[in-house]
Amino acid sequence: MKRQFYKKIAEQCVVEELLSEKIARDILLSSDVELISLLDSAYMVRKKFVGNSVTIHVINNAQNGYCPEDCHYCAQAKSSQADIEEYPLKSDQEILREAKRAHEGGAHRYCMVFAGRGPSQKRIEHLARLIRDIKSQCPIEVCVSAGLLDHDKAQVLAQAGLDRLNHNLNTSARHYSKICTTHTYKDRLNTLQAARKAGLQICSGVILGMGETIEDVLEMAYTLRELSVESIPVNFFIPIPGVQIKEQPTLTPEYCLRVLCLYRFLNPKAEIRIAAGRERYLRSMEVMALYPANSLFLDGYLNAKGSQRTRTFQMIKDGGFTISSEYSIDELIAAETSTSNTGQEDLAVEIIMKDLKSLRPELGSSNPGT
Numbered sequence: 001m002k003r004q005f006y007k008k009i010a011e012q013c014v015v016e017e018l019l020s021e022k023i024a025r026d027i028l029l030s031s032d033v034e035l036i037s038l039l040d041s042a043y044m045v046r047k048k049f050v051g052n053s054v055t056i057h058v059i060n061n062a063q064n065g066y067c068p069e070d071c072h073y074c075a076q077a078k079s080s081q082a083d084i085e086e087y088p089l090k091s092d093q094e095i096l097r098e099a100k101r102a103h104e105g106g107a108h109r110y111c112m113v114f115a116g117r118g119p120s121q122k123r124i125e126h127l128a129r130l131i132r133d134i135k136s137q138c139p140i141e142v143c144v145s146a147g148l149l150d151h152d153k154a155q156v157l158a159q160a161g162l163d164r165l166n167h168n169l170n171t172s173a174r175h176y177s178k179i180c181t182t183h184t185y186k187d188r189l190n191t192l193q194a195a196r197k198a199g200l201q202i203c204s205g206v207i208l209g210m211g212e213t214i215e216d217v218l219e220m221a222y223t224l225r226e227l228s229v230e231s232i233p234v235n236f237f238i239p240i241p242g243v244q245i246k247e248q249p250t251l252t253p254e255y256c257l258r259v260l261c262l263y264r265f266l267n268p269k270a271e272i273r274i275a276a277g278r279e280r281y282l283r284s285m286e287v288m289a290l291y292p293a294n295s296l297f298l299d300g301y302l303n304a305k306g307s308q309r310t311r312t313f314q315m316i317k318d319g320g321f322t323i324s325s326e327y328s329i330d331e332l333i334a335a336e337t338s339t340s341n342t343g344q345e346d347l348a349v350e351i352i353m354k355d356l357k358s359l360r361p362e363l364g365s366s367n368p369g370t
């Protein structure tokens with residue numbers, strides 16, 4: 001494609017003009033659309049609306065397992081055979097201590113996840129107390145993911161000071177029954193609408209790599225725009241052994257980057273997050289995802305570990321980005337390396353000398369030649 005094509009996309013998106021479906025599809029699929037030019041356009045849009053910084057989120061898996069739902073991608077689902085160590089709800093003190101640790105570790109936002117179909121009235125009141133405690137003791141934004149909610153329950157959380165409610169679309173309306181049978185796509189939309197009506201910011205994202213088509217990926221991107229969500233986690237399916245969905249070979253690093261660019265173009269003001277699976281699927285291209293995306297998770301995901309903190313901080317720094325935290329990246333790296341041996345190893349560039357076997361491989365064979 002000519003330079004004009006990429007320039008026009010950026011110009012359209014910085015004035016929040018909607019891209020056509022033809023262009024959106026080409027962004028994902030056409031070999032004429034060059035990745036590096038696309039990333040450049042996405043960065044122009046990112047910079048205009050959310051600057052050059054990276055917002056760090058830390059997830060707290062507040063309760064592990066005991067979920068009656070059957071989301072086919074989830075290790076905590078009743079239908080999952082995954083080998084997880086279940087535990088009931090953590091104590092308030094434990095959750096609070098972890099919020100403080102997240103803040104001291106550079107997190108801007110603390111995301112508490114509660115497995116289950118949706119909270120009871122008693123659980124909602126408990127969550128409201130917890131939100132108040134965290135907000136009064138720690139300068140961190142709070143997000144809750146607690147399943148299906150109605151307006152009254154969302155309002156209790158909003159009044160307690162909750163900043164955002166997370167409830168992912170996960171996949172398209174068409175594909176939803178293939179990834180879950182215990183609740184519907186409509187149930188999820190209702191929860192998002194209840195949260196919006198209660199005045200909460202919305203975090204709602206997708207999981208790619210669960211057998212969806214390009215049409216599904218496009219539909220989700222346009223739907224999230226219609227919902228004006230403030231935050232979009234783009235997850236790449238992690239095939240934890242024992243979950244119902246099997247890994248599919250669709251997620252190349254290039255494709256993942258194209259999806260992130262598309263989500264930035266269609267949701268120019270949103271916080272776009274490289275979420276679960278960034279390490280597994282983006283691999284050596286990971287830092288490039290920060291051109292369209294402006295947020296990531298530190299310390300892994302719900303049930304799967306992510307890369308080490310120091311590696312993530314170093315990647316942000318090496319890419320020339322800053323972080324939204326009262327601590328600088330250098331301070332955070334220094335704090336990590338002073339308290340953890342693992343951190344030091346992670347940052348070290350170890351020099352390993354070649355031995356004779358690598359220098360002269362033929363010496364070891366039976367026919368060294370002449």
Ligand code: SF4
Nearest residue numbers: 067069071074077115
């Ligand atoms: S994604 Fe949430 S609701 Fe679905 S099975 Fe997992 S914990 Fe339960």
